[in-house]
Amino acid sequence: MDYVIGVDCGGTNTTAIAYQLSGHPIAKVVTGPANLMVDDLRALNNTRNALQQLLAKLDGTCQAVTIGIAGLRAYPFIERFRQRLNVPVPQINLMNDAQLAQLAKLQGKPGLVTIAGTGSVVSGTNGRRQFSAGGWGHLLGDEGSGYHLSRLAVQQLTTETDAGTISPFSQALLAQLKLKSIFELIDHFYQWDKGHVARLAPFVLAQAADHDPHAVAIVQTAVAGLAQTILYARQKGRWSKTDTVNLAFAGSVLEKSSYYREALRQQLAQSALPFNYVPITPDISNAIAAVYAYKN
Template identity: 80%
Template sequence: MDYVIGVDCGGTNTTAIAYQLSGQPIKTVVTGPANLMVDDLRALNNVRNAVQNLLAKIDGTCQAVTVGIAGLRAYPFVERFRQQINVPVPQVNLMNDAQLAQIAKLHGQAGLVTIAGTGSVVIGTNGKRQFSAGGWGHLLGDEGSGYQLSRLAVQQLTAETDAGTLSPFSKALLTHLKLNSVFELIDHFYQWDKGHVAKLAPFVLDQATKGDPHANTMVETATTGLAATILQARHKGRWTATDTVNLAFTGSVLEKNTFYREHLMQALAKSGLPFNYLPVTPEISNAIAAVYAYQA
């Protein structure tokens, strides 16, 4: 049996899936995070372990491995990384995780893909043009990401600590983390990697859906920033004001929370520009792009 492997790397985990050439999934392996600009050695180990695990467990011939990994655009040792994956496969293809999502979600159509998980980026294609907006990392951007929502939550707690009164939101945050004080949280915060920090995002979104005003302000801040990034990408695609542009959502923050997606679409609606929102399919991993890439 011939098959391909797709590897979708993220700030929280790496998902590797083997597919028949028809697109039928065979087996999945999940390892730890992989971001070249955060820790390239850990990224290499997690990608290599996932692929080797699949190769060892599947009876057949792997024709290609396609890896979508964050940080590739700025990474200076791409070819070395490819070689160090070190698997007996004819083709090992590396691309940015956003490019992987674009292939998986748009299936060759023109349009935009918005990724919001640990980080965020918008990538698009229109004819021969390939372009992106955002994706500058948690220190310089990542508007609308899980990391931003989490950072806003911690900043709310620190601001209220300085003011001398904690809101129900901040008290709930400490309870959620099973911590007694902001000082314990800050001690943890500066030791956590960005993927661990981003795990606070579901708490923020849960509080927002329950009507907490502070959490709703965080959601508004995040979705306004992400909407602005989407509009920047749309402008780069040179669509006119009357063109309806395909827009796909992916990443844990967008895929797992209808409330958040609705607020993002409301923020985009304020622009008056038309979008065609593609179905959200969290059950289909972006690793499926390996099949489309092999067939191209």
């Protein structure tokens, strides 16, 4: 049996799936996070382990591997990374995680894919043009990401501490983390990696959906930044103001929260630019891009 493997690497975990050439999934392995700009050795180990475990499960011939990995755009040792994967496959395609999502969600059609998971980025294609906006990492950007939402939540608590007040939102945040004070939280915060910090995002979104004013304000700040990144990417695609642009969403924050998606749509509506929102398909991994990459 001939098959291909797609690997979706991100700040939380790495998902490798083998597909028949028809696109039917046949096996799956999940390992730890993989972001080249955060820890390239850990990224290599988790990606390689996922591939080796998957290959060991299957009979037949793997025709190609397609890997989408965060941080690739700025990574200077791409060929070394490819070689150190050390898997007996004739074709290994490396692309950034946004390009993988773009291929998976748009299936070769023009448009934009917005990823908001641990980090955030917008990737697009229009004809032969390939472009992106955002994706600068949690220290310089990642607007609208899980990390961004979580950092804003912690900053809400630090602001209230300085002002000598504490809101029900901040009390609930400490209770969620089973911590007694802001000082305990800060001690943890500076030790957590960005994936761990981003785990606070579901709490923030749940509070916002329950109409907590501080959580709602945090979400509005986040979606404003993400919407602006989408509009920058739209400009790079050179679409006119009347063109309806396909817009797909990917990443855990966007895929798992209908509240967050609606808030982002409302923010984009203020631009008066038309978008066609591609339906969410949370049960279909971006690893399916391996099938489209092989066929093309």
